[in-house]
Amino acid sequence: MMALSMDDKRSVPRHIAIIMDGNGRWAKNKGLPRTAGHKAGGETFRRIANYCRDIGVKYLTVYAFSTENWKRSEEEVGGIMLLLERYLTEALRDMEKNGVCFRFFGDLSRLRPKLRKLCEDAEARSSQYHDVQVNFCLNYGGRDEIIRAARAFAADVAAGKRSADSLTEADFDNYLDSAGVPDPELVIRPSGEMRTSNFLPWQSAYSEFVFMNVLWPDFMPEHLDEAIEEYHRRERRFGGA
């Protein structure tokens, strides 16, 4: 695996989105409970978020919990929520040092009150930081996001604020959870699965997808370099003509 060349470091994608997949299999391979896989996945997230900030990525969007993930055992769901609570408590404490701005995509109304409050506080208190913006997708599903946006637009029409036929693609963007965030140039899915699983379907319409054969807890900065190199190879091939 090669490190990024200086040239590549200057032109890293502005926005990278990642499906953090493979925690369960990683734990199983080691004979550990699934929650141990998520804990290791949380450590990987910290490592990759810091690395993204260091190489100049401006937006990192991660799939932390999907609308489908509620079907998992109570123990596993509770374990993931606890990891997120611990992480956000720590992030709120170290905010100034880290320079990270947080946003949350998804329907937060279903989260337990403690986690929801941490999300709201993190979003409100970090908006002044600009080194890198981390968008956590929590109770997120792309179709659910589009339905919530359609309902919000319909409510504006019913209230007489908008006319139904005035809607453009750019306008609709503003009703999505990702309002104001540029679309990701690169979407990465580790763990060998070749699906997009309802992750950012609207925003990734023109993204490059890189699927990798490594489980998320084993994902290192070198794997991110590799994905960025693949992205550049495709850009050079398709952008040159």
Ligand code: FPP
């Ligand atoms: C998918 O792997 C991963 C999740 C459903 C949870 C992702 C959550 C984290 C990485 C922890 C969040 C905490 C922080 C601090 C970011 P999987 O369980 O579906 O893996 P499998 O396909 O191998 O079973």
